[in-house]
Amino acid sequence: DVKVTQSSRYLVKRTGEKVFLECVQDMDHENMFWYRQDPGLGLRLIYFSYDVKMKEKGDIPEGYSVSREKKERFSLILESASTNQTSMYLCASSLEGAVQVELFFGEGSRLTVL
Amino acid sequence: DQQVKQNSPSLSVQEGRISILNCDYTNSMFDYFLWYKKYPAEGPTFLISISSIKDKNEDGRFTVFLNKSAKHLSLHIVPSQPGDSAVYFCAGRTSNTGNQFYFGTGTSLTVIP
Numbered sequence: 383d384v385k386v387t388q389s390s391r392y393l394v395k396r397t398g399e400k401v402f403l404e405c406v407q408d409m410d411h412e413n414m415f416w417y418r419q420d421p422g423l424g425l426r427l428i429y430f431s432y433d434v435k436m437k438e439k440g441d442i443p444e445g446y447s448v449s450r451e452k453k454e455r456f457s458l459i460l461e462s463a464s465t466n467q468t469s470m471y472l473c474a475s476s477l478e479g480a481v482q483v484e485l486f487f488g489e490g491s492r493l494t495v496l
Numbered sequence: 497d498q499q500v501k502q503n504s505p506s507l508s509v510q511e512g513r514i515s516i517l518n519c520d521y522t523n524s525m526f527d528y529f530l531w532y533k534k535y536p537a538e539g540p541t542f543l544i545s546i547s548s549i550k551d552k553n554e555d556g557r558f559t560v561f562l563n564k565s566a567k568h569l570s571l572h573i574v575p576s577q578p579g580d581s582a583v584y585f586c587a588g589r590t591s592n593t594g595n596q597f598y599f600g601t602g603t604s605l606t607v608i609p
Contacts, residue, residue: 474539
């Protein structure tokens, strides 16, 4: 069974702290993504990566960075957390091409910044 | 610029009836469209997809219809069940360098027993 695992389901951090959100997939997918979900705004893409060490900005990259040192792992970093980064963060992965179309999501990480 | 729009934030339907969730898009380069279901505090789960060259795809109680000329798609759930109560997201996929997925804002479906 395919799996995307996010390291933390719930986190509480202070303003200004550095936050790491880790994501691992076991499907050998080329593409990995970080989204945030907020009420009324849907899922917004923060960053994505289509290969190891490659990264591309999504729609809302400000305040975030990412790291993809290995194919299976994609990390989201908040260099200095702010209260407006309180959100549900969703990691996802997909196979390149049309053989398998869908995007597979992790369970999500609910981050609260105080 | 929202490439995928779901204009109905919420929908209530009686158990056993049909639920119809709608989605509009602007990007003609989408090659697939997908529907996801999401419960609170969980990640979205894939429901059904449709290729841009098809106009209908069916999987059990779920059918997706695509009208390319109107840039509109809809998800039909028949019969609706209380367990279908969730937020439903529509997404379009492009196949540029790496696949990219663009999501709508979601429709919260409540199925009333």
